[in-house]
Amino acid sequence: MQKANILLRSNAVFSGLASAPEAGFVAISGNHIMAVGPSDGAEYAEPDTQVLNLGDRLICPGFTDVHCFFSGYLLTIAGADLSTCQDAGQAIAAAKDYQKSLAPGATVLARGVQTGFTELSCDRLDQEFGDVPVILFMEGGESCYMNSAAHRDYRFTPDTCWSESYWRLLKYILGQRDFSVPEFRKYLSMMNSRGITSIKEMGFDDFYGFTKELKKLEQENTLTARVHFMSQPVGFPMNLEYGREMRDSFSGSFVHFSGYNQMTDGSISQLEGEMKSPYLCSDTCCTKDIDWEGLRRDTLSADRENFRFSLHAQGDGAICRTIDIFDQCQREPGGKIKNRHAITDLECSDPTDLERMGVLGIVAEVYPQIMSIANRDSKLAMIQKNIGQERGKNYWNRRKMVDSGVMISCGTDLPLLYDDIPESIYHTVGALFPEGGAPFNKENTLTTAELLKAWTYGGQYNLGCENQLGTLKAGNLADIAVLDGNVFETSMDHVRDIKVCLTLVDGNIVYCTI
Incomplete structure (x- = not known):
């Protein structure tokens, strides 16, 4: 009998093929699931097998997010963080300090600026930064302070701060x-x-x-x-x-x-x-x-x-x-x-x-x-x-x-x-x-x-990958997620306390806190 590289055991295995989890095991060989069953899977283990006894942790197929936006995520972390600046003067000073780390003429981008800094007008930013584009996003990212060069290059306004409007800026950031x-x-x-x-x-x-x-x-x-x-x-x-x-x-x-x-x-x-x-x-x-x-x-x-x-x-x-x-x-x-x-x-x-x-x-x-x-x-x-x-x-x-x-x-x-x-x-x-x-x-x-x-x-x-992924069954690719509690037996008052503790992709452990 072929042996497993990784053997997961748990009192709660949610295969996606039934309406409730069951006690059992998932045996993984290479990048595939070789077996799933109601026992401890001991017959699939050998001395070199990595055996994880997960107790009441819930084993699931890997989760899929079908609508996400990396370039939008980039915008939340790009540039200088000005969230600690208490007034417009501090924000400008911090932005200028950040500019020193950039190539000449590069866009000065910042985030987390408090609302109400009225001194950060287009004219003021023109005076401070000249022809260099400057965009200082406010907290939440739904508006910003920007100068004339930024208007010229990216063609959106503080009133149109959404992704479809500032796609040129996203292109610029993604291009770095x-x-x-x-x-x-x-x-x-x-x-x-x-x-x-x-x-x-x-x-x-x-x-x-x-x-x-x-x-x-x-x-x-x-x-x-x-x-x-x-x-x-x-x-x-x-x-x-x-x-x-x-x-x-x-x-x-x-x-x-x-x-x-x-x-x-x-x-x-x-x-x-x-x-x-x-x-x-x-x-x-x-x-x-x-x-x-x-x-x-x-x-x-x-x-x-x-x-x-x-x-x-x-x-x-x-x-x-x-x-x-x-x-x-x-x-x-x-x-x-x-x-x-x-x-x-x-x-x-x-x-x-x-x-x-x-x-x-x-x-x-x-x-x-x-x-x-x-x-x-x-x-x-x-x-x-x-x-x-x-x-x-x-x-x-x-x-x-x-x-x-x-x-x-x-x-x-x-x-x-x-x-x-x-x-x-x-x-x-x-x-x-x-x-x-x-x-x-x-x-x-x-x-x-x-x-x-x-x-x-x-x-x-x-x-279009349901024949290889999305359920725990023999022959499927080994994409698996493990939660540190059984959400089927946890009250709504406490379910948000449960976290992911193990993730495998293609049979490889890519995240683990166990």
């Missing part, structure tokens, strides 16, 4: 390879510490050449997570030739091109989510001007070339229109769409549209931790004011998705959120806001098993 490549490896390590073994990255346009670095890292065998990337047209029209090149270029087991991504509507709180009927507080269904015909044209063009497309939709009107677009795509003999297109976010959906999603085989990409950045009183007040309680019942309706046969996968839009699977259980299973209290729309929740399957099998189904 001595910075971005080492940080990408750290980024993957950070993901590993949270049990993430596969990611789907949103790369604007042609990822601004970063795919060359992905190729190098793959060839060097230094990637510690499987990377699928999408092209989101922002600065340029959708480029199918780029997609063909990327699809042909990446055919290994660690890097893949996953198609195209686009935004549709925006936030319901800002009246930018497209609703089927008008907002209660304004005579509009959406304040954004959405190019639905352009989205339809791009989606169908990509679909004809067998590329996947994901569309980000929050309001029930936008979700309905997105389904209408996917309804025009190629079909399998059974009637489901051929290319596993997806809808991201799905904040407030019409239940009848979720039924349509199930019939068509459209994948859902939900944010199961989204409640972590809200509080109960303000969220409920917004819902009551903007759309009313009747439509509010359809907020975050993951239960209807499952009941309608929709495949659910999980994303974070990182750096909006950082992967934390136990925290996602607190919010999406417990229906609780961070401060606790009464559950919100409890009838819309998932079970713990359903959510873990979304993080594992659902994510790999999204990526």
Whole structure:
């Protein structure tokens, strides 16, 4: 009998093939799972086998984040940290000190500046820095102080501080390879510490050449997570030739091109989510001007070339229109769409549209931790004011998705959120806001098993890798995450205390605190 390199034993093994964990073992040989069973797996061990007796720690398939954003993450760590500066003078002095470490003419970038430093006007920054671009992001990154040179080079304003607007800045930061490549490896390590073994990255346009670095890292065998990337047209029209090149270029087991991504509507709180009927507080269904015909044209063009497309939709009107677009795509003999297109976010959906999603085989990409950045009183007040309680019942309706046969996968839009699977259980299973209290729309929740399957099998189904990953069974690749407690037996009051303690990717331990 073939022996294992690594043998994991636990009282709680969640294979993803059942609705509850069971006591047993997982035996790993090379980069594959050789056996999973209800015993201690002693027959697979030899003197050189690394045996880990995990007690009540929960063994799971590796987790998958299907919507994250490395270049956005880079912006949160790039430049000088000015969070300790108490006034505009200190901020300018610190920025000037940081500038000394840069090449002549390089953009002076900083973060964490307190709001209210009115002296950091465009004119003042022009006086201090001349023709060198200067961008000082405020706390939270939703606005900034910038000078004329920064306006000229990057073409956004303090009032348009979002990723699709400052894509030129993201291109600049990503292009600093001595910075971005080492940080990408750290980024993957950070993901590993949270049990993430596969990611789907949103790369604007042609990822601004970063795919060359992905190729190098793959060839060097230094990637510690499987990377699928999408092209989101922002600065340029959708480029199918780029997609063909990327699809042909990446055919290994660690890097893949996953198609195209686009935004549709925006936030319901800002009246930018497209609703089927008008907002209660304004005579509009959406304040954004959405190019639905352009989205339809791009989606169908990509679909004809067998590329996947994901569309980000929050309001029930936008979700309905997105389904209408996917309804025009190629079909399998059974009637489901051929290319596993997806809808991201799905904040407030019409239940009848979720039924349509199930019939068509459209994948859902939900944010199961989204409640972590809200509080109960303000969220409920917004819902009551903007759309009313009747439509509010359809907020975050993951239960209807499952009941309608929709495949659910999980994303974070990182750096909006950082992967934390136990925290996602607190919010999406417990229906609780961070401060606790009464559950919100409890009838819309998932079970713990359903959510873990979304993080594992659902994510790999999204990526087209469910035949090799996403469950613990013999023959699958050995991507595994271990939590330091059994979330199936932990109360909601304490589930957020549970952390990842072990992560394996391709049979290799990439994170361990045991």
